[in-house]
Amino acid sequence: MRRKLGIVMVVLLAAVLLGTVVWAAPSQQADLFQLFVLQARTDLELLANQALGEGLRPDTWTFSTDLTSPTVVVDLWFDNEQLADEIFGTGNRPEGWFGATSSDPELLARNVRHDLELAADAVYGERERPDTWNGAPPIYRCSRTVQNIVHLLNEIYDTRPTTPDSVFDYCAAVQFEIESELLPVIFGTEINAELQLMAWSLRGDLERLADELLGLAQRPPGWIGNLGEDSPTLLPDASTDLEALADVELGVSQRPEEWARFFPNSPAGAYRSLRFNLETLADLTLGAGVRPTGWEADNPIYGCDPLVQVLVFISQERYSFAVDETFADSDRFCELTTFEANNFAESPPEIVVEEEEEDTRFRAESRVAFTYLDVAATQYMGPMPYGVEFRAWYRNFSESNMMFVSGDNFALYIDRRWTTLPEELFVQLPTLDGVRPLAFCDAPWCNGPGPTPTPTGSGPLVALLAGATPAATRDAGQIREQEGKTQVSWNHVRVTYLLDRPEAGTVQVALEICQEPAQIACEPVISVFDNVLGVPKPVLSQSNGLNVYEFRYGYNSDVVIEGATLVSPDVWISDPSIR
Numbered sequence: 001m002r003r004k005l006g007i008v009m010v011v012l013l014a015a016v017l018l019g020t021v022v023w024a025a026p027s028q029q030a031d032l033f034q035l036f037v038l039q040a041r042t043d044l045e046l047l048a049n050q051a052l053g054e055g056l057r058p059d060t061w062t063f064s065t066d067l068t069s070p071t072v073v074v075d076l077w078f079d080n081e082q083l084a085d086e087i088f089g090t091g092n093r094p095e096g097w098f099g100a101t102s103s104d105p106e107l108l109a110r111n112v113r114h115d116l117e118l119a120a121d122a123v124y125g126e127r128e129r130p131d132t133w134n135g136a137p138p139i140y141r142c143s144r145t146v147q148n149i150v151h152l153l154n155e156i157y158d159t160r161p162t163t164p165d166s167v168f169d170y171c172a173a174v175q176f177e178i179e180s181e182l183l184p185v186i187f188g189t190e191i192n193a194e195l196q197l198m199a200w201s202l203r204g205d206l207e208r209l210a211d212e213l214l215g216l217a218q219r220p221p222g223w224i225g226n227l228g229e230d231s232p233t234l235l236p237d238a239s240t241d242l243e244a245l246a247d248v249e250l251g252v253s254q255r256p257e258e259w260a261r262f263f264p265n266s267p268a269g270a271y272r273s274l275r276f277n278l279e280t281l282a283d284l285t286l287g288a289g290v291r292p293t294g295w296e297a298d299n300p301i302y303g304c305d306p307l308v309q310v311l312v313f314i315s316q317e318r319y320s321f322a323v324d325e326t327f328a329d330s331d332r333f334c335e336l337t338t339f340e341a342n343n344f345a346e347s348p349p350e351i352v353v354e355e356e357e358e359d360t361r362f363r364a365e366s367r368v369a370f371t372y373l374d375v376a377a378t379q380y381m382g383p384m385p386y387g388v389e390f391r392a393w394y395r396n397f398s399e400s401n402m403m404f405v406s407g408d409n410f411a412l413y414i415d416r417r418w419t420t421l422p423e424e425l426f427v428q429l430p431t432l433d434g435v436r437p438l439a440f441c442d443a444p445w446c447n448g449p450g451p452t453p454t455p456t457g458s459g460p461l462v463a464l465l466a467g468a469t470p471a472a473t474r475d476a477g478q479i480r481e482q483e484g485k486t487q488v489s490w491n492h493v494r495v496t497y498l499l500d501r502p503e504a505g506t507v508q509v510a511l512e513i514c515q516e517p518a519q520i521a522c523e524p525v526i527s528v529f530d531n532v533l534g535v536p537k538p539v540l541s542q543s544n545g546l547n548v549y550e551f552r553y554g555y556n557s558d559v560v561i562e563g564a565t566l567v568s569p570d571v572w573i574s575d576p577s578i579r
Contacts, residue, residue: 033106034067039134040113041065041076046132047116048083051123058082073105073112080112080119081545087119091544094118098144099542102346110147113140138170145307145338146175148345152314153178159185175307179261183269186310191232191267199234199267201296202275203227206238208292209282210245220244235270236262242277249285256280260306272309275302288331300327304334311341319348320440326503336499343541349438362392362429364421369414373439373449375402375432376533381412381441381448388445390414392421394437395429397534403429409442436538474529474560476569485562490570491517493525493561498543500576505553507573510546513563523563525549531558 041064048057057063061082064075077100084093093099097118098111113136120129129135139150153159159182167173191199203226210219219225222244226237239262246255259280260273279302282291291297301309301323315321321344327336366384373379375396384390390407401416403426416426441448480487492514499508511525524546528537537559541548553575561568 033109036113036136037073037076037109038065038067039136040109040116043120043134044076044080044083044112044116046130047120047123048079050130051083051087051119058086073109077108077112080116084115084119085545087122093544094122096143099545100539101144101343101541103539104346107151107346110140114147117141138165138167139174142171142174144342145305145311146171146178148342149178149307149311149314150174152311152318152345153182153185156314156318157185176261178310179269179273179306180263180265183263183266183310186314187266187268189266195268195271196230196234198275199238199271200229202271202278203234203238204294205292205296206242206245206278208294209278209285210241212292213245213249213285220248235267235274236264239270239274242274242281246277246281249281256284258305269306269310272302273306276304276306276309279303300333301337304337308334308338308341311345312337315341315344315348319344320438321348322440326501339541349436362421362425363389364392364419365389366414367418367420369418371410371412371414371441371446371448373412373441374533375404375413377402377413379449381446381450383445384410384412384414385445388443390419392416392426392429394432394435395426397431397433401426404432404437404439407443410446411437411439412441413439473531473534476560476567479560479562479567483567485565485567486515488513488515488566488568490555490568490572492519492566493568493571494519494522495571495573496543496546497574498548502576506550507553507575508540508548508550509573510543510548511561511571512546513561513566513568515566523566525561525563527560527562529560529562531560 049055060078062075062079064072064079066072069075081099084097085091088094098114100108101111102108117136117140120133121127124130139147142150150161153161161174161177161182163170163174163177207225207227211217214220220241222240224237224241226234226241228234231237247253250256260276262270262273264270275297279297283289283303286292301312304312312321312323321341323337324340327333327340330336366386366388368386369384370377371381371384373381388407390405390410392403392405394404395416396402402413403416403421404411404413406412416423476487479485494512494514496510496512497507498510501507511528512519512522513525514520514522526547528547528549529535530537537549539547540550551571551573553573555570555572557570559569559571561571
């Protein structure tokens with residue numbers, strides 16, 4: 001069902017479209033962002049008029065134009081998804097649709113602008129827009145990876161592309177600029193010992209592939225064959241020979257669309273492009289994943305698009321991002337890594353910068369404190385040796401003694417009582433409310449993650465278990481009484497399975513909660529509370545307008561699953577063998 005726009009909304013939108021509403025001049029960054037949101041809302045309403053009929057909207061349309069509202073961007077996204085359902089069909093989206101991949105308002109607004117242009121392409125035609133269309137700079141038409149690289153270049157390196165907006169194929173042009181001009185900013189221009197060794201290994205693999213394809217010691221005309229380990233032209237010569245081999249195997253100047261260009265001004269970037277092309281040629285000629293004996297490449301990331309490699313590198317250097325090792329044996333490694341790297345780039349851990357006096361104040365030493373990767377103390381990393389120094393950053397809620405600390409090659413959760421940090425300083429730490437710091441441990445004393453050892457009757461483990469503050473919980477029955485929601489059970493929850501990780505016993509799913517077990521009248525799940533950890537489950541991404549969460553397989557009664565009008569205290573998640 002649809003309803004007519006209210007008179008006030010019609011007048012407002014008409015005034016905006018005709019330019020008769022005078023908005024305050026954007027004198028601050030916040031004002032520029034509000035203008036961006038307003039223009040996106042105006043274009044959305046214009047597109048809705050064209051697609052649905054003048055003034056017609058779905059019954060759940062928000063009509064949100066209050067730029068001071070904390071939900072104005074979420075409302076914009078919600079209406080854009082409703083319009084997409086009308087244009088493409090419920091739950092259907094065109095290739096490259098972003099959806100809601102971040103809770104950051106600016107990134108969410110960016111995503112809406114990108115998706116809005118895709119919807120406009122479908123309604124008006126590609127690059128066809130009415131005269132009253134506001135539009136946005138062409139960067140908002142580019143892929144998620146390109147936009148995130150440009151975002152990080154600005155945030156971290158204070159560097160921005162200079163490609164003119166007027167270039168016809170802007171996204172291809174800005175990618176070319178990243179590869180040709182900005183890689184030295186990211187990777188540098190020097191060849192260190194590690195890179196020289198990697199280049200030498202690449203040369204060896206190129207020779208192995210040539211032996212496999214052409215025969216032992218048989219080479220194309222003009223083959224350089226530079227085997228000098230310390231040669232300054234090792235990479236350029238390898239590029240020349242790789243192209244010669246590709247001419248023989250694929251045809252002169254015949255290359256796959258994803259074939260990367262060689263840019264010698266950044267040796268590290270050049271190596272990544274060459275390794276990607278070499279892996280691509282091996283896949284095309286020998287078969288996916290088939291390699292000659294003695295092949296030296298051992299990092300699957302080099303088989304991924306060079307731009308993805310750039311995004312991963314920046315995230316690793318700046319935020320210690322780690323590629324999920326469980327992806328290594330998957331034939332979807334690059335797809336999964338691209339998804340994870342983009343998610344991470346859009347929600348990186350906060351880098352806390354403190355003044356030296358403040359930093360020193362919260363420094364202390366371990367007294368053989370047990371360490372964990374999570375505040376719930378389920379991923380044990382071993383005892384922190386006596387005397388190891390750390391800096392405390394956050395404390396847990398309520399009366400809990402758990403705190404997040406960092407030191408030389410580690411960032412972990414420990415119990416304050418097994419440190420020298422006084423309680424009066426501990427209580428001055430900010431809480432973990434709204435913060436998800438990145439935990440890791442590369443120190444020599446780390447030996448996890450693993451299960452917490454069995455208590456022996458004394459020491460920090462017993463104190464931790466005995467004195468731990470019970471995790472906050474939610475009760476579906478109380479929600480039903482206090483918020484007027486109807487309580488249902490697990491068979492009312494519709495599960496859409498997206499990404500299985502059987503090696504970890506988990507799966508990423510999109511959830512809806514329904515009025516009846518037949519699962520016909522359903523509403524999106526808007527919140528999942530984890531009663532084990534005492535915190536809401538994080539929303540990993542969006543799929544067809546639904547929140548995506550990660551669950552372990554099997555029956556789970558330690559959650560509270562909420563929709564707008566329904567709530568369930570349990571859920572059943574099938575493993576792949578049952579499905």
